[in-house]
Amino acid sequence: QVQRNKASSERNINDLFRNEIVLELDEPDDPSAIRYQDLTTPKLSKVIRYLLTFVITIGLVALGAYLVYIVRQHNSLNAGILTSVLNFIIPQIVKLLLLVEKHSTEGERQRSLYLKITVFRWFLTVILTKFLSEFRFTLSSEDLALLPAVRGIFVSEIFLVPVLRIVDFGGLLSKHYFGPRARTPDQMYLCFKGTPYNLAERYTDMTKIVFLSYYYCALYPMGLFLGGVALIGRYYSDKFLLLRTWRDAPASGTKLATFSARYFLILAMIIAGFSSAYNYAYFRYDHICDSPQQDAPTYTNLDVRLSNGDTEVINVTSSLFVRVCNEETCCQHQDFFNRAGLVVPWGVISPSSHNEAEFHWLSEPVSKYTFAYVTTTFIILITFLVYQSGRQVKSYCQSFYRGVYESSGKSQNIDFTNVEGIDAYVPQIALGRFPFPLLFCKIDDIDDKLIGWTTFGTPYSDYNLIHDIQEINDSSDDTPVFSNGPLFSFITQWHRDFNAENKLE
Numbered sequence: 001q002v003q004r005n006k007a008s009s010e011r012n013i014n015d016l017f018r019n020e021i022v023l024e025l026d027e028p029d030d031p032s033a034i035r036y037q038d039l040t041t042p043k044l045s046k047v048i049r050y051l052l053t054f055v056i057t058i059g060l061v062a063l064g065a066y067l068v069y070i071v072r073q074h075n076s077l078n079a080g081i082l083t084s085v086l087n088f089i090i091p092q093i094v095k096l097l098l099l100v101e102k103h104s105t106e107g108e109r110q111r112s113l114y115l116k117i118t119v120f121r122w123f124l125t126v127i128l129t130k131f132l133s134e135f136r137f138t139l140s141s142e143d144l145a146l147l148p149a150v151r152g153i154f155v156s157e158i159f160l161v162p163v164l165r166i167v168d169f170g171g172l173l174s175k176h177y178f179g180p181r182a183r184t185p186d187q188m189y190l191c192f193k194g195t196p197y198n199l200a201e202r203y204t205d206m207t208k209i210v211f212l213s214y215y216y217c218a219l220y221p222m223g224l225f226l227g228g229v230a231l232i233g234r235y236y237s238d239k240f241l242l243l244r245t246w247r248d249a250p251a252s253g254t255k256l257a258t259f260s261a262r263y264f265l266i267l268a269m270i271i272a273g274f275s276s277a278y279n280y281a282y283f284r285y286d287h288i289c290d291s292p293q294q295d296a297p298t299y300t301n302l303d304v305r306l307s308n309g310d311t312e313v314i315n316v317t318s319s320l321f322v323r324v325c326n327e328e329t330c331c332q333h334q335d336f337f338n339r340a341g342l343v344v345p346w347g348v349i350s351p352s353s354h355n356e357a358e359f360h361w362l363s364e365p366v367s368k369y370t371f372a373y374v375t376t377t378f379i380i381l382i383t384f385l386v387y388q389s390g391r392q393v394k395s396y397c398q399s400f401y402r403g404v405y406e407s408s409g410k411s412q413n414i415d416f417t418n419v420e421g422i423d424a425y426v427p428q429i430a431l432g433r434f435p436f437p438l439l440f441c442k443i444d445d446i447d448d449k450l451i452g453w454t455t456f457g458t459p460y461s462d463y464n465l466i467h468d469i470q471e472i473n474d475s476s477d478d479t480p481v482f483s484n485g486p487l488f489s490f491i492t493q494w495h496r497d498f499n500a501e502n503k504l505e
Contacts, residue, residue, distance in 0.1 A: 024399065030251035031423040032452060033106035036440075041102040050112065053097040057116045060090055064124045072132050075143050079132075080152020083125055084161055087208065091117045091201050106250040111259055114200035118264060121208040125153060126215050130275075138219070138285040150216050154226040157209060162237040168245050171195040189435040194247030202238060203260045206231065207268060214272030218279040266384060271342070273377035278343035281370045345375045417447065417495055424450035427489045439464040441489040450493065 017023045064086045072079040094116050103109040133146035141148065171194070179191035213227030299316040306312060416422065424446060428437040436455055443451065443460060451460065461467050466488050 029105045029107055030253060031425045032250045033252050034425060035103055035105060035109070036427045037429045038102040039104050041104075046102050049101045053100055053112075054116065056097055057094060057120060060093060061120050061123055064090060064120065065128050068124065068128060069132055072144070072149070076145060076149035077143070077152035077155075080129075080149045080154075081156045081160065083129070083153055084156035086124060087121050087205075088161055088164060090120055091204075094120070095198065095201075105252075107252040107255045110198065110200040110252050110256050113198055114204055114256060114260065117201055117204040118207065121204055122211055122268075125208055126212050129153065130215075135282075135285055138282075147220055150212075150220055150223065153212065154223060154230065157212075157230045158226065158233055161205075162233050165241060166237055166245075168195055168241070171245055186435045190433075193435070195241075195245055197241070197246045197249060199249060199252060199256055203256060206234065207260060207264050209234070210265065211268040211272070214269055215275045217272065218276040263388065270377060270381050270384060273380070274342045274344075274374065277370060277374035277377060280366075280373060281343055343374055345371060345378050415495070417493070422450075423452035424491070424493070426451050426491060434463070436463050440466065441491050442466060443491065446491055446493040 067086065068079050068083055071082050094113065097116075098109060098113055101109070101112060103112065129149050130146065133149065134144070137145040139145075139147070174191045179188055182188035182191055209227050209230050213223045216223050302314050302316060304312050304314050426439065426443065426446070427441045428439045428451075430437040436453060439451070439460065441464075443464070448454075448460065455463065469488075
């Protein structure tokens, strides 16, 4: 019941419960997405488990960063390939961590997986790549520079990752080695069920490529094209795997897609705006600062060796006085935030942390344009955060006074039983070592088609735990192990004929 709600005279009385109460409605998850074994887990236990796995995920991020750092000391291209390989392997470990967590629905589990993998992939693929690059090698083509590392990531994302997915070593081993050697039909069926996949992992893979393309678009515009090629390759490879290799996944609905598009894709574009502003602000990456000093020295009779090996004597005169700095004393000092490739509005116009305000690296027009750029991005970020948090607060407050659920579509006057392909909420649990889910309720009073799966001729009783309890009690010599009370749920179906009711009307 909606708290503090009063049925107004304008509300249709047929929409009220007992003609006076407004009920709080929410669209339920699909029956296949309910995790019945976790429904009774206390909320505190869920939170503790979630925090534990998140801390372990941060540890995996640190481990991956260390490995990339070691390889990056020798070759940036190989570091980019290693990054893509880690993006392929580490999510498999994160999936194992989710065995510790408890979630009531598959949608909650997918969102938890999505958040953890996104943190890992965004940091390792995008942020760390910039963080490990030396400032003066940003535009260089040397092996240890930034752009070769970014190029290596794109190349591996276009070619290496899709090939690894399509080959599907685990699925090939299961079908062509373990399948022919299976001793029972159930074992063979398990070998040919297909490779499991997670929708959250596929969404993070897409947002990672989008984030990478946007983040470096100012320095590497070719990345937008390469990112598009990578996404097209993902579309066709995933389509092939979905139709030929992967097994069916629980119907988790559109919540994950909405969650990804509403928060992370928009956030990726906003962060990319800060990165682009940073690249415009520090472009040239040369640690050369302008100085207001007017007495620029003149150099004469300098011996200069040309690229062809010849030596030439030149004279150098200039009206501009500059200072070549180092990383410790430059007004382009790089703090942690800058090393990640980001800049804030007050970082563009403020002097260095060394209080050497007489030196600056931005001309006045460029400083104004860069400041306007990063300020606009900062305003967009604040607007985005206020809007998203405001939506949640508004919806929460309105739920105390009126219903916030909005239905989609209209009633077709078709009774539940006659809807093709619809399942009922039948308590069951799916375990990997069994070919079919295990039921733990009495199903004598419902149609078999409401269970949601078929056993291809094997009776459902072979996969119903209530019969195991009876066998355990019968085999007990003394007092039954389990009492005669209702240990399991029961489910009943009531039929309603809408066609007959419509004829009467």
